[in-house]
Amino acid sequence: KNQVEQSPQSLIILEGKNCTLQCNYTVSPFSNLRWYKQDTGRGPVSLTIMTFSENTKSNGRYTATLDADTKQSSLHITASQLSDSASYICVVRMNNAGNMLTFGGGTRLMVKP
Protein backbone atom coordinates (compact mmCIF):
# COMPACT_ATOMS: atom_id res chain seq x y z
CA LYS A 1 0.00 0.00 0.00
CA ASN A 2 1.31 3.46 -0.90
CA GLN A 3 1.83 5.45 2.28
CA VAL A 4 3.53 8.60 3.50
CA GLU A 5 4.35 8.83 7.22
CA GLN A 6 5.51 12.02 8.89
CA SER A 7 7.11 12.61 12.25
CA PRO A 8 6.77 14.13 14.68
CA GLN A 9 3.03 14.81 14.58
CA SER A 10 3.60 18.10 16.38
CA LEU A 11 6.57 20.15 17.50
CA ILE A 12 7.10 23.25 19.62
CA ILE A 13 10.33 25.22 19.33
CA LEU A 14 11.58 28.63 20.43
CA GLU A 15 12.03 31.40 17.92
CA GLY A 16 15.50 31.36 16.39
CA LYS A 17 16.04 27.63 16.89
CA ASN A 18 16.42 25.06 14.11
CA CYS A 19 14.27 21.99 13.58
CA THR A 20 14.02 18.99 11.29
CA LEU A 21 10.85 17.28 10.11
CA GLN A 22 10.85 13.72 8.80
CA CYS A 23 8.98 11.97 6.01
CA ASN A 24 9.11 8.24 5.17
CA TYR A 25 7.28 6.85 2.19
CA THR A 26 6.47 3.54 0.54
CA VAL A 27 5.10 5.01 -2.69
CA SER A 28 6.33 3.16 -5.76
CA PRO A 29 7.26 3.78 -8.49
CA PHE A 30 8.54 7.13 -7.25
CA SER A 31 8.38 10.30 -9.34
CA ASN A 32 8.92 13.22 -6.98
CA LEU A 33 8.43 14.42 -3.42
CA ARG A 34 7.17 17.85 -2.50
CA TRP A 35 6.96 19.69 0.82
CA TYR A 36 4.01 22.00 1.37
CA LYS A 37 3.41 24.59 4.10
CA GLN A 38 -0.18 25.01 5.27
CA ASP A 39 -1.12 27.92 7.50
CA THR A 40 -4.17 27.43 9.72
CA GLY A 41 -7.37 27.81 7.73
CA ARG A 42 -5.53 28.19 4.44
CA GLY A 43 -4.59 25.94 1.52
CA PRO A 44 -1.14 24.30 1.26
CA VAL A 45 1.61 26.17 -0.57
CA SER A 46 4.54 24.38 -2.23
CA LEU A 47 7.96 24.93 -0.63
CA THR A 48 10.19 22.64 -2.63
CA ILE A 49 10.22 19.61 -4.92
CA MET A 50 12.71 16.74 -4.88
CA THR A 51 13.16 14.43 -7.84
CA PHE A 52 14.86 11.03 -7.81
CA SER A 53 18.32 12.38 -8.65
CA GLU A 54 18.32 15.22 -6.13
CA ASN A 55 19.74 14.87 -2.61
CA THR A 56 19.43 18.39 -1.24
CA LYS A 57 17.53 21.51 -2.21
CA SER A 58 17.22 24.83 -0.38
CA ASN A 59 14.57 27.53 -0.47
CA GLY A 60 15.65 30.32 1.83
CA ARG A 61 15.67 29.00 5.40
CA TYR A 62 14.12 25.70 4.27
CA THR A 63 16.37 22.83 3.19
CA ALA A 64 14.93 19.53 1.98
CA THR A 65 16.85 16.28 1.63
CA LEU A 66 15.94 13.07 -0.13
CA ASP A 67 17.38 9.56 0.19
CA ALA A 68 15.64 7.56 -2.53
CA ASP A 69 17.31 4.34 -1.41
CA THR A 70 15.85 4.44 2.09
CA LYS A 71 12.72 6.34 0.93
CA GLN A 72 13.21 9.11 3.43
CA SER A 73 13.05 12.88 3.20
CA SER A 74 13.59 15.64 5.72
CA LEU A 75 12.78 19.33 5.89
CA HIS A 76 15.19 21.43 7.94
CA ILE A 77 14.14 24.90 9.06
CA THR A 78 16.94 27.22 10.09
CA ALA A 79 16.61 30.18 12.47
CA SER A 80 12.88 29.69 12.92
CA GLN A 81 10.49 32.65 12.89
CA LEU A 82 7.02 33.03 14.37
CA SER A 83 5.62 32.95 10.83
CA ASP A 84 6.97 29.41 10.41
CA SER A 85 4.15 28.20 12.68
CA ALA A 86 2.10 26.00 10.37
CA SER A 87 1.55 22.42 9.27
CA TYR A 88 4.17 20.96 6.94
CA ILE A 89 2.94 18.29 4.58
CA CYS A 90 5.05 15.77 2.66
CA VAL A 91 3.51 14.70 -0.65
CA VAL A 92 4.78 11.95 -2.94
CA ARG A 93 3.84 11.49 -6.57
CA MET A 94 3.83 8.11 -8.28
CA ASN A 95 5.47 7.71 -11.65
CA ASN A 96 2.31 6.90 -13.56
CA ALA A 97 -0.33 8.61 -15.66
CA GLY A 98 -2.00 11.62 -14.14
CA ASN A 99 -0.93 13.87 -11.29
CA MET A 100 -2.03 11.57 -8.47
CA LEU A 101 -0.49 12.24 -5.10
CA THR A 102 -0.16 10.55 -1.72
CA PHE A 103 -0.25 12.97 1.22
CA GLY A 104 1.32 12.58 4.63
CA GLY A 105 -0.65 13.58 7.71
CA GLY A 106 1.58 16.58 8.32
CA THR A 107 3.72 17.91 11.17
CA ARG A 108 2.20 20.77 13.11
CA LEU A 109 4.97 23.22 14.05
CA MET A 110 4.54 25.95 16.63
CA VAL A 111 7.28 28.55 17.05
CA LYS A 112 7.10 30.42 20.35
CA PRO A 113 8.73 33.76 21.17
Place this chain on the structure above:
Amino acid sequence: DGGITQSPKYLFRKEGQNVTLSCEQNLNHDAMYWYRQDPGQGLRLIYYSQIVNDFQKGDIAEGYSVSREKKESFPLTVTSAQKNPTAFYLCASSRSGNSNQPQHFGDGTRLSIL
Protein backbone atom coordinates in the same frame (compact mmCIF):
# COMPACT_ATOMS: atom_id res chain seq x y z
CA ASP B 1 -3.22 37.88 -9.57
CA GLY B 2 -3.87 34.35 -10.76
CA GLY B 3 -5.15 31.84 -8.28
CA ILE B 4 -7.90 29.59 -7.01
CA THR B 5 -10.96 30.94 -5.22
CA GLN B 6 -13.12 28.76 -3.03
CA SER B 7 -16.43 29.88 -1.58
CA PRO B 8 -17.92 30.06 0.89
CA LYS B 9 -15.21 29.87 3.54
CA TYR B 10 -17.66 28.39 6.06
CA LEU B 11 -20.77 26.36 5.28
CA PHE B 12 -23.38 24.64 7.42
CA ARG B 13 -25.52 21.74 6.30
CA LYS B 14 -28.78 20.49 7.72
CA GLU B 15 -29.71 16.83 7.79
CA GLY B 16 -30.89 15.60 4.39
CA GLN B 17 -29.66 18.69 2.57
CA ASN B 18 -27.35 18.89 -0.43
CA VAL B 19 -24.79 21.70 -0.47
CA THR B 20 -22.49 22.91 -3.24
CA LEU B 21 -18.95 24.21 -2.76
CA SER B 22 -17.59 26.55 -5.38
CA CYS B 23 -14.08 26.43 -6.90
CA GLU B 24 -12.90 28.84 -9.60
CA GLN B 25 -9.40 29.21 -11.07
CA ASN B 26 -7.90 31.74 -13.47
CA LEU B 27 -4.58 29.95 -13.91
CA ASN B 28 -5.67 28.38 -17.22
CA HIS B 29 -5.00 24.95 -15.73
CA ASP B 30 -6.53 21.91 -17.38
CA ALA B 31 -6.68 19.70 -14.29
CA MET B 32 -8.68 20.34 -11.14
CA TYR B 33 -9.08 18.33 -7.95
CA TRP B 34 -11.18 18.14 -4.79
CA TYR B 35 -9.70 16.90 -1.52
CA ARG B 36 -11.07 16.34 1.93
CA GLN B 37 -8.87 17.10 4.98
CA ASP B 38 -9.64 15.65 8.40
CA PRO B 39 -7.59 16.40 11.55
CA GLY B 40 -4.35 14.41 11.71
CA GLN B 41 -4.95 12.74 8.36
CA GLY B 42 -3.48 13.29 4.95
CA LEU B 43 -5.58 14.88 2.23
CA ARG B 44 -7.83 12.37 0.49
CA LEU B 45 -8.88 12.72 -3.13
CA ILE B 46 -12.63 12.97 -3.76
CA TYR B 47 -12.85 13.70 -7.51
CA TYR B 48 -10.55 15.02 -10.20
CA SER B 49 -10.91 16.33 -13.72
CA GLN B 50 -8.15 16.34 -16.30
CA ILE B 51 -10.15 18.21 -18.93
CA VAL B 52 -13.46 19.97 -19.45
CA ASN B 53 -16.53 17.72 -19.51
CA ASP B 54 -14.60 14.81 -18.00
CA PHE B 55 -14.03 13.79 -14.39
CA GLN B 56 -13.01 10.71 -12.44
CA LYS B 57 -13.72 9.35 -8.98
CA GLY B 58 -10.97 9.56 -6.42
CA ASP B 59 -10.50 7.44 -3.31
CA ILE B 60 -13.58 8.67 -1.40
CA ALA B 61 -16.15 9.72 -4.01
CA GLU B 62 -19.23 8.17 -2.35
CA GLY B 63 -21.73 10.83 -1.31
CA TYR B 64 -20.19 13.51 -3.52
CA SER B 65 -20.78 14.71 -7.08
CA VAL B 66 -19.01 17.17 -9.39
CA SER B 67 -19.34 18.82 -12.78
CA ARG B 68 -16.79 20.39 -15.14
CA GLU B 69 -18.73 22.40 -17.70
CA LYS B 70 -16.12 25.15 -17.88
CA LYS B 71 -12.32 25.01 -17.67
CA GLU B 72 -12.19 27.49 -14.81
CA SER B 73 -14.91 25.98 -12.62
CA PHE B 74 -15.18 22.68 -10.73
CA PRO B 75 -18.04 22.75 -8.17
CA LEU B 76 -18.42 19.98 -5.60
CA THR B 77 -21.83 18.90 -4.27
CA VAL B 78 -21.96 17.17 -0.91
CA THR B 79 -25.12 15.10 -1.02
CA SER B 80 -27.29 13.81 1.82
CA ALA B 81 -25.77 10.38 1.13
CA GLN B 82 -22.49 11.58 2.68
CA LYS B 83 -23.09 10.67 6.30
CA ASN B 84 -19.97 12.30 7.76
CA PRO B 85 -19.47 15.50 5.77
CA THR B 86 -17.88 17.62 8.48
CA ALA B 87 -14.38 18.41 7.17
CA PHE B 88 -12.17 21.00 5.50
CA TYR B 89 -12.52 20.80 1.70
CA LEU B 90 -9.67 21.89 -0.55
CA CYS B 91 -9.78 22.48 -4.28
CA ALA B 92 -6.61 22.40 -6.37
CA SER B 93 -5.54 22.81 -9.97
CA SER B 94 -2.49 21.96 -12.05
CA ARG B 95 -1.20 21.80 -15.58
CA SER B 96 -1.82 18.36 -16.99
CA GLY B 97 0.99 16.25 -18.33
CA ASN B 98 3.81 17.88 -16.37
CA SER B 99 4.64 15.94 -13.26
CA ASN B 100 7.00 18.56 -11.82
CA GLN B 101 4.35 21.25 -11.71
CA PRO B 102 2.76 21.73 -8.28
CA GLN B 103 -0.90 21.57 -7.52
CA HIS B 104 -2.11 25.03 -6.55
CA PHE B 105 -4.64 25.04 -3.72
CA GLY B 106 -7.48 27.32 -2.75
CA ASP B 107 -7.99 28.40 0.86
CA GLY B 108 -10.65 25.81 1.54
CA THR B 109 -14.24 25.58 2.70
CA ARG B 110 -15.02 24.33 6.18
CA LEU B 111 -18.28 22.37 6.20
CA SER B 112 -20.12 21.63 9.43
CA ILE B 113 -23.38 19.88 10.29
CA LEU B 114 -26.16 21.73 12.10
